[in-house]
Amino acid sequence: MSANRFNGFTDLGIGIGLRAPHYNHILTRKPVVDWFEIISENFMIGGGRALHILDQILEQYKVVQHGVSMYFGSAEKLNREHLRRLKELVQRTKTPWLSDHLCWGSVDGRYTHDLLPMPYTFEAARITSEKVREVQDFLEIPVAVENVSSYAEYHDSEMTEWEFLNEVVERADCGILLDVNNIYVSSQNHSFNPFDYVNSVPAHRVAQIHIAGHSKYRKYILDTHDHPVIDPVWKLYERAIQRAGHTATLLEWDDSIPSFQEVHGEALKANKFLRSTVLAEAV
Amino acid sequence: MKLMQLQRTMARAVMQPLTSSERMQRRAPDGGPMKRYASRFIKPNDRLTSFERLEIYNRQYWFRILAALSEDFPGLHAVLGERRFDAMAKAYLIANPSRSFTLRNLGARLESWLRKNPKWAGANQNLALEIVRLEWADIEAFDGKAEPALRPEDLLSAAGPRLKLTIQPYVRLLSFLYPVDDLLLEVRKEDDDTDFASNAFTEHRKRKRVRAVRKLKPAEIFLAVHRIDNSVYFRRLGLEEFSILTALRQGKTLGAAVESAFSKSKVAPEERPLKVQTWFQTWATLGWFCRPEKKRAAG
Structure with a gap:
């Protein structure tokens, strides 16, 4: 069920983010890893070490691109230079699909370098979905949009976040990168039932799932990617794959990064849940 | 509020500098109270006011870009x-908010x-x-971008004073007083x-x-900032070396670059040919010259 047109009909298994502190371990020990996710912007450069490492990784591993600054939800036009460089990288990595966030972060050509929350309005859904389509057409590969963690909501919103996500992906006819940690974080910050979110997502559009850890503060939770995955997030993950099937899963760990073995070990915990989907599908 | 207007309103607040205690300012970009500004578009919840919710993004923005600049310099x-x-x-x-999709710039x-x-x-x-x-x-x-490097065979039919050599885009040539x-x-x-x-x-x-x-x-020094095996190195250059490389980068022919480099040089004329030969050998070994485009196409 998980190999679908939104992930290039692949079934990659469990991956981790490719991060600089692990380069040496990966290149010298060549650990068995199903796939790596790269942050596209880190490799949209002219040359040098990062691209050299990437080429070595590409010789041995499957790589999927994940972006942080396409800003599908920004009201301004897409940055053509960004798209051109992204396409060069897509041709290099041969990524089966590409993801970026359902958010905005730039206005009038100025970048915040943050994943700012969308107002859940029909106007925003129309603008966002048009941009997702434009990116898909330009890059000629499937695009998946990822739900973000948020700390604020707008008066202007006309629907729930998951209704907005559904509206965008249906209009754009694109995939979903379902981040169950982000759903958990936002559910705690905005007091909704995270299972309502997971249960409402069109399962056939889920191209990939993200899992991660976060940091809890007194009045809110921050999406910091610097801890192991907590049990409530694993429960959401379990529900997500019950609905979407054996889906490409990626652990994000971006700060206070521990050893490769620790990160990979944490990611492989997903196997416990993925195996049950294999059994369920076989029965 | 239209999407563009909402995003401009929020971005103005998010990009507004923090106070000295790293909190969001009480005064909004429009001159009024920030509490009122935030409450116009951000919903409060049972734990946080509109101001406090907006402040999370305002602080994250400044922490992120200040850390990035500090790391680079x-x-x-x-x-x-x-x-x-x-x-x-x-x-x-x-004065210079980011205008690039990457913090690298x-x-x-x-x-x-x-x-x-x-x-x-x-x-x-x-x-x-x-x-x-x-x-x-x-x-x-x-x-920076690296073009395919010049090989000895690329020069077989082209060598001579009218030859134009292109320096790799990633090589930076700079002079300093310290x-x-x-x-x-x-x-x-x-x-x-x-x-x-x-x-x-x-x-x-x-x-x-x-x-x-x-x-x-203050005493002038000349430097090539370049890379070998993906690590950056600083290589000190003599005045004449620096002049030749700078002239080549400006598009001058080999002959014109060498001639102008030695026009006021103290290097004795009889020593010059050997020096120039040694320099070019070194630069070529370091991969500083690009292969001519015609040769690149031919492999």
């Missing part, structure tokens, strides 16, 4: 000191801005300008050794080194 940080660097960085980022306008706004560099203005130039060159050399290359290497070494020494001790040593360099009599 440890040498400037050492020259200015912690407090002055922080103040300078805030002023720079207010955040410091692209720092040298020109600092030149126009010398008060932020204080007494160390010349040294600050020099080191910021070197650090930006280091960023460009680290991930030995900022040594200073930057020492600052980085201190930063690497911080695990083994207290921060205060490391800062003290860096400040001492900066003072020592500042006291030096």
Whole structure:
């Protein structure tokens, strides 16, 4: 069920983010890893070490691109230079699909370098979905949009976040990168039932799932990617794959990064849940 | 509120500088109270006011971009000191918000801005300008484009004084009045050794080194910032070497570049051919010349 047109009909298994502190371990020990996710912007450069490492990784591993600054939800036009460089990288990595966030972060050509929350309005859904389509057409590969963690909501919103996500992906006819940690974080910050979110997502559009850890503060939770995955997030993950099937899963760990073995070990915990989907599908 | 208007309203608040205690300002970009500004478009919840929810993004924005700039310019940080660097960085980022999809380009306008706004560099203005130039060159050399390198066979039919050679885009050619290359290497070494020494001790040593360099009599040095096996190196050049390379980069022919480099040189005429030959051998070995486009197409 998980190999679908939104992930290039692949079934990659469990991956981790490719991060600089692990380069040496990966290149010298060549650990068995199903796939790596790269942050596209880190490799949209002219040359040098990062691209050299990437080429070595590409010789041995499957790589999927994940972006942080396409800003599908920004009201301004897409940055053509960004798209051109992204396409060069897509041709290099041969990524089966590409993801970026359902958010905005730039206005009038100025970048915040943050994943700012969308107002859940029909106007925003129309603008966002048009941009997702434009990116898909330009890059000629499937695009998946990822739900973000948020700390604020707008008066202007006309629907729930998951209704907005559904509206965008249906209009754009694109995939979903379902981040169950982000759903958990936002559910705690905005007091909704995270299972309502997971249960409402069109399962056939889920191209990939993200899992991660976060940091809890007194009045809110921050999406910091610097801890192991907590049990409530694993429960959401379990529900997500019950609905979407054996889906490409990626652990994000971006700060206070521990050893490769620790990160990979944490990611492989997903196997416990993925195996049950294999059994369920076989029965 | 229309999407564009909402995003402009929020971005103005998010990008507004923090207070000295790193909190969101009480006054909004429109001059009114920030509480009222935030409540116009952000919903409160049972734990946080509209102001507090907006403040999370305002703080994240500044923490992120200040950290990125500080990481890219440890040498400037050492020259200015912690407090002055922080103040300078805030002023720079207010005047020059990021206009690139990547944080890598955040410091692209720092040298020109600092030149126009010398008060932020204080007494160390010349040294600050020099080191910021070197650090930006280091960023460009680290991930700049590399064309296929020139091979000896590429020159078989083309060698001669009318030959034009192109220098690799990632090679940066710079002249300085202070030995900022040594200073930057020492600052980085201190930063690497911080695990083994207290921060205060490391800062003290860096400040001492900066003072020592500042006291030096200005004396021009010439540098190529380049990379070998994906690591960046600073290579000192003689005046004539620097002149030849700069002229080649400007598109001059080999003959014109050599001629202009030696026009006021103290190098004895009989020594010049051997020197030029040695330099070109070194530069070619380092891969600094690009293969001509016709040869690239032919493989």
